[in-house]
Amino acid sequence: MKNGDHLFLIDGSGYIFRAYHALPPLTRKSDGLPVGAVSGFCNMLWKLLKDARNTDVGIVPTHFAVIFDYSSKTFRNTLYSEYKANRTAPPEDLIPQFGLIRQATRAFNLPCIEKEGFEADDLIATYARLAVEAGGDVTIVSSDKDLMQLVNHKVQMYDGMKDKQISIPEVIEKWGVPPEKMIDLQSLTGDSTDNIPGIPGIGPKTAAQLLGEYGNLDTLLARASEIKQQKRRENIITFAEQARLSRELVTLKNDVPIDVELDELVLDPQDGPKLIGFLKAMEFTSLTRRVAETTGTDAAEIEPVPVETQWGAAAHGPDMEVSVTVAVGVEVEVTDVSPSLPAGSGGGVTPAELAKSRANAAIAEKIDTTTYVCIRDLATLQQWIDEATENGIVAFDTETNSLLPMQAELIGLSLALAPGRAAYVPLSHKSGAGDLLGGGMLEGQIPLDQALAALKPMLEDRSVLKIAQNMKFDWLIMHRHGIDIAPFDDTMLISYALDAGPGGHGMDSLSERWLGHKTIQYKDVTGNGRSSVTFDMVDLERATAYAGEDADVTLRLWRALKPRLAAEGMATVYERLERPLVEVLARMEARGISIDRQILSRLSGDLAQSAAAIEDEIYKLAGERFNIGSPKQLGDILFGRMGFPGGSKTKTGQWSTSAQVLEDLAAAGHELPRKIVDWRQLTKLKSTYTDALPGFIHAETKRVHTCYAMAATSTGRLSSSDPNLQNIPIRTTEGRKIRTAFIAAPGHKLISADYSQIELRVLAHVADIPQLKQAFAEDMDIHAMTASEMFGVPVEGMPSEVRRRAKAINFGIIYGISAFGLANQLSIPREEAGQYIRTYFERFPGIRDYMEATKAFARANGYVETIFGRRAHYPEIRSSNPQMRAFNERAAINAPIQGSAADIIRHAMIRMDDALAAAKLSARMLLQVHDELVFEAPDKEVEETITIVRHIMENAAMPAVSLSVPLRVDARAAQNWDEAH
DNA sequence: GTCCGACCGTA
């Protein structure tokens, strides 16, 4: 190396993590191998190399190397055992990419450099020093602040993803100190991601100011007593030693003994065929094409090169040593079908093959529920816990006396370590069914607090994966006992990510489907109906069989289903949209919302009075007393005895008395049907809301805790029950009053933030409709715009009826429109509705194309996808029954739109808690209503909370998806939900 | 007691 040469050092390990989180997820089409970060890495390398003169760096590299971390243990761990101790395991779909990126590097003909005991950063520091000493210049491709200490007039950094150069001025601008003071700055601030302590209470701003004043860390520490702020002075004196230790940790080692000499890093020319062989194996088609063009290679001539990948059966523990080394891209014998955990220790299998062998094994292994252990002493429990900890994987289940997690009491819990090896730990079983007083606690159970104390370290141990069926329930139960389970997998959610569509994801049905095993029914254990008992009354033998089976089945399901995530390309959906939401929703459910009992009680009285008055009038008009709430009796009276015209029948042959039918009669001048409609509205509000809601107020928290179902819908939406807080009235003034009972705690406000027209915006994006995109870009009234476009009526002074029809059509489009449905909705003839639809498609031909393409995709694949890759399956779309087929087609058109919107708000929710915490706001998310989030915030934080909430929600699709239409969020704060919405 | 259909509240 000589004067004028230029060395590029790529921070390979840093790039992997950053690319994984910043780039949209991507999986290899043929087998679901996750390759998003690999793709980003290859594109970046190609950009840097293809024509050095034209790169964004604007510099011609003469030498080039990609540097990696060797392992997680380095010399820094001997300095400080806690170094990087809080790192969690890399996401499962990232793990195979570590190896792939090294192979990519070699395919690019570039040296791959790593060294045991040292971090990539130390190697980079060493090579940078050597290059400068040899007279060369250096560009470090990374954006990691830990490397900024290396920047000087010969060494710069380049952020390959933001396309930004970082030299001395940029460092000063960002951190307020020149690069040579970065070490001192980091020693003061510490770094929570690397677990570097620093000095408490000192952030980058304070650190920069102190270093400006005192020059360097040693001077600062020596003269700490001069600092005026008392707290700061005390902290610096107290934690001086900690700062010195931090300095040792953050100082990069620039004298690592190197194995590859500087001169060996000379940039070789690209080997087109070699690179293309790799890119083809990765199935990066567009990059393959570009490389072929530039290097003048005929890509068709080149075979994909077999690629080695590490594909883990389970991501758990910080080091992830458990993984399967497999050859992908070549035919291999499936050798690993062993039932032991962790699965796979050398067999050559692709994700798809492993999934298949696991499915076969799962159904082949029979289940015997009589072999489970009942644990009744602490020592035995501790043995199981120790084994679980050593294993790194355990299935976990709680038994309670209620399905409502906020009021359920813990009765016992079960663990499974391996298929067939499960145990039940009774904790609160009662004795003496014959005892008049109900019996006391059963003898021979581990005291609850002791059992929980023993379990807590394992349940919270980051190196032990906990598996449950519907983890949100168990998480919340344990959360109420001071234990926050992590990390975890959820078989229900894995099933949901894989197989959302008709058919549920309950354990019983999953067991039958995947294990061929009929589970013991809860009812067979606790009894039926009147004679049923709570689980704490069940004898231990039967309780052990039932509870042990739950854990055993859960573990087996996990083994059968988990590998399918990678094989079918659904790992990202599961890990980004399902699993992280568990804790978010559990915390929302635990918080609950405050309801004013008095308001509801008063409303109930009012409703009862009004309904009674109408009831009398109804009897007078009908000439007899009858049960107005019985559609059967009502239909017979209206259309039988009284002979009203225009009756229609339901599919069971009864007279229909739907609101639509009654409204039509009322419009024709009949008094009685109007009264019925009014009576129905009042009694509905009373029975479903004002009477029912107070029963859900929790005895201790005095708040209402709804329960969200994560796997109940085919589209990705949540559902809410017990009580359902997603259908609280809003359309009528009478109904709205119910919302005034949902109130903020004293000193707080409720904030309601809702997406404006999110589904139509998603439609505009996915169907790529220019007029719609422009209308949203300009924040126009979308229904008026549609009406104007369709009927040629100017938006100014548009009759409301015209807009109403356009609005109905817009919704119809989202729902997979039919002339029949639109005619029904608008009460117009079917011919007229059909004409509307034709006109709409003429004005927006892209929508028709999109709908046809979606139907064709669904027919071909049996499912449709959201913009984030969530799938909804519609196997019946190929039905020979035309009605069935049409229904499935409409649902398939709707699912990507409704589902994408659901995914967007899921993203927002997953990020929200951290965003609020980062802004030091104590606002809390309470409710989700499909396109709306409700928060409770202290009065003083309302404005700032709205800013953060809006920002997170409006940018929720990024970076996974870049929408071509802006998202807009309306937010308002008030004392109650009615005024806030 | 349990299940299903009709009806209706929300997005």
Added chain:
DNA sequence: TTACGGTCGGACG
């Protein structure tokens, strides 16, 4: 025309 959950009446056992 999409997606849900709750209440009621009424039929079934």
